[in-house]
Amino acid sequence: MDVKSLKRATELAKFFIGTIIKEGDLVVDATMGNGNDTLFLAQTVGKEGSVISFDIQDLAILNTKKLLDKNNINNSKLIQDGHENIDRYISNEICGAMFNLGYLPKGDRNIVTKPETTIVAIDKCLKLLKRNGIITIVIYYGHLGGEDEKEKIIHYVEKLDENKFHVLKVDYINQTKEPPILITIIKK
């Protein structure tokens, strides 16, 4: 691990999931956005693996497609639909999933993830997750409705059965201005 991985919740999420997923795996980017996590996942699982990515916005699909093309990546399926509908597209076991909540950076700040649909999506991912698989959730909450989403997600993950899941929370506790929180769930 290098210092860059420790400084930002998004990098720490990549570090954690990167220790578990490997070439050939099926993984999910639940919040595609500008495609940074999709690119990371696609490079990690390689040609033999595949990434299925979700976002509700045209712009996210467009930006992610551009980023993948630039990097010659063709193992990723980009789906324009809510992550809460993941079970319409995936029935096989997944090895990992990344959530990065909030609004699309440089996009419309009114289009944000919502607690009700996020929790449905996390719940469905946990059902699809294989043993020792991992889910990372980076919670941004500085925007309108963000605080409510943060509270509801933390409440939901705190209640997950300790016999079935390890749940970690990383909080940059000396930072002001709503630093993102990282939740990591590993299935036992």
Ligand SMILES: C[S@@+](CC[C@H](N)C(=O)[O-])C[C@H]1O[C@@H](n2cnc3c(N)ncnc32)[C@H](O)[C@@H]1O
């Ligand atoms: C913080 S951004 C994700 C950033 C992204 N991981 C990246 O690497 O650029 C959150 C994204 O979630 C998307 N989103 C909002 N509601 C969603 C839903 N129900 N299903 C899937 N994506 C959703 C937004 O459109 C936005 O692009």
